[in-house]
Amino acid sequence: MNPYGDDSAYRSAPDPTPDSAPDPAPDPTSDRAPDPVLDPAPEPGSPVAALADVEAWKARKTYPSTLLAGGPVFGVARERAEGGWELQPYFSGLAPQDARDSLGSHFRALAGAEPAGSAARAEYLAAGDLLDQDDAPDELTVRGERFRVVRAERFIRMGPDGPEPPRATDPDPAPGPGRTGDPVATPDPAAGLVIDPAPPGTSEGAIEAELLAALRKNDTVPSDVYDDSRTAARTHPGTVLLPATFMTAEREGGRWRPHSTGTAAAPRDARDGLAVHLRVLVPWQQDLTPEEHEVYKRAADRLDAEQPDELDVAGRHFRIVRVERLVRVGPDGPEGPRPSDLDPLPTDSRxxxxxxxxxxxxxxxxxxxxxxxxxxxxxxxxxxxxxxxxxxx
Structure with a gap:
């Protein structure tokens, strides 16, 4: 069972505040320790930063509600000698073990670049093997470098017309060399970003404060999930907004339901995933006739050609949805997995x-x-x- 409840529709988020009484929204201009943000950030006053600020403020008015978008996602961060934590590629695991598997693959790749029989090769291979164990750690130091599995909560914004679609400022690369339509072809824009205790920018600080103020509903998740969220607010009081990812949602009977995992790195990748669904999964699952299948194939062709954020096909309505990822940060760096997070065994090799x-x-x-x-x-x-x-x- 998913501890976040029924994934068939979007839900309110658990209360992350440590006290039972409602608190006012955090003030990003107060004299508390500054919240960490991602470095590098757009140059203050640049056209890109200014447009991002405008888009963020418009979204707060048009899509005022903030809801959970399924469970958290997990990735890996490496502590830098010069300070801060650098996020590694593929921050999209749906369980902590997904991130451990990715880190294990990274260590094995590093081992392959070392001479046979060398101490470095042996240490990297041992670290990869350790991450395959049932009691694999969420943090380890290998050859002087510290790595940690990091957790990010996922949210969507909702308004009267449904969930927020991609914004004009969201990167959406066009097809080109190396892009074949594979939904995982676009690198995660969070890869390589550094979590550093710097003052938040205009849009980041406002959105972080708004999220902390808005996510105060505590009756929609199990008690252990709620308790963990309150503990995290004490131990990791800072917040970081990662670059958005994207998912597909479908409107059914007046309600919007998630239709994918929400880990597509760009809107185009989410559309690619929807096109595969229409051409492969729908005709297979519903045993469509050739004529019925043709309707879905034409819709998928239109999706490929026009790249819309909304699609109607056979009485169904789909939308590409923007998903925000929020990492909590404490004095010792970004938050790792919580006890209530689902964490299956590493592989069926067990x-x-x-x-x-x-x-x-x-x-x-x-x-x-x-x-x-x-x-x-x-x-x-x-x-x-x-x-x-x-x-x-």
């Missing part, structure tokens, strides 16, 4: 050999439904390969 063999036997002979899925998947793969090589789909 299963007995007999169980794995039986599982592999089950997958040996795909049934008719599986064969249909594979056919649809291969058709989509051929279409994307043709598109990336300049051919026509």
């Amino acid at each position: 299963l007995p050999e007999q169980s794995r063999s039986a599982h592999e036997d089950d997958l040996a002979e795909p049934d008719a439904s599986a064969r249909r899925f594979l056919e649809l998947f291969e058709e989509e793969h051929r279409r994307r390969t043709s598109r990336s090589s300049g051919g026509r789909s």
